[in-house]
Amino acid sequence: QSVLTQPPSVSAAPGQTVTISCSGSTSNIGGNSVSWYQHVPGTAPKLLVSDNNERPSGIPDRFSASKSGTSATLGITGLQTGDEADYYCGTWDGSLSAGVFGGGTKLTVL
Amino acid sequence: EVQLVESGGGPVKPGGSLRLSCVASGFTFSIYTIHWVRQAPGRGLEWVSSISSSSSYINYAGSVKGRFSISRDNVKNSVYLQMNSLRAEDTAVYYCARAHSNLVDYWGQGTLVTVSS
Numbered sequence: 001q002s003v004l005t006q007p008p009s010v011s012a013a014p015g016q017t018v019t020i021s022c023s024g025s026t027s028n029i030g031g032n033s034v035s036w037y038q039h040v041p042g043t044a045p046k047l048l049v050s051d052n053n054e055r056p057s058g059i060p061d062r063f064s065a066s067k068s069g070t071s072a073t074l075g076i077t078g079l080q081t082g083d084e085a086d087y088y089c090g091t092w093d094g095s096l097s098a099g100v101f102g103g104g105t106k107l108t109v110l
Numbered sequence: 111e112v113q114l115v116e117s118g119g120g121p122v123k124p125g126g127s128l129r130l131s132c133v134a135s136g137f138t139f140s141i142y143t144i145h146w147v148r149q150a151p152g153r154g155l156e157w158v159s160s161i162s163s164s165s166s167y168i169n170y171a172g173s174v175k176g177r178f179s180i181s182r183d184n185v186k187n188s189v190y191l192q193m194n195s196l197r198a199e200d201t202a203v204y205y206c207a208r209a210h211s212n213l214v215d216y217w218g219q220g221t222l223v224t225v226s227s
Contacts, residue, residue: 035210035213037155044218044219044220045147047215086154088155090155092212096172098170099157100157101147101156102154104154104155
């Protein structure tokens with residue numbers, strides 16, 4: 001059981017937009033910035049965006065993030081087949097003094 | 111280019127020990143907190159441990175507290191994870207990652223630890 005809650009899967013057609021939610025509490029999302037990661041099995045996870053929409057170089061602006069209260073959202077526009085991967089939200093939990101991740105969301109581009 | 115390279119994984123019997131290493135390059139290692147994160151087969155990412163730049167702040171997940179120990183050598187640009195009393199549920203790919211914002215940005219490729227009799 002993960003501290004942060006994500007839907008197990010989402011799907012959409014190429015070119016469409018999808019959002020992935022991440023729900024937490026005041027000790028994690030409510031008090032800290034949230035980062036989103038893309039993970040293709042067998043490779044290293046990759047930081048996509050933080051909830052202030054800070055993106056590492058090379059990450060397109062098709063990926064965006066937002067936060068409200070104790071929930072965060074990742075948005076992906078203009079879906080491409082190459083976006084198929086597992087997506088994770090993550091942050092620090094001040095009460096646990098530990099990093100926490102969501103359970104992951106598998107994105108399928110139909 | 112930021113690089114993190116893990117090593118030291120492999121097969122081990124339940125109750126055994128293993129020491130993972132993470133060597134960093136391409137950034138000023140000594141000013142960064144470093145984290146270990148793992149992924150068990152078929153499961154999601156699980157945060158394991160972190161160590162601050164001067165080793166003053168160390169944290170562990172409840173699932174490994176008392177069994178795992180993290181340390182670092184800023185001269186060798188390295189972080190270590192000593193894993194004792196290993197259990198089958200510790201089987202996972204272990205990643206080291208550089209701290210960023212409230213969690214991490216760059217990750218290594220991972221090293222596989224398999225605990226089995």
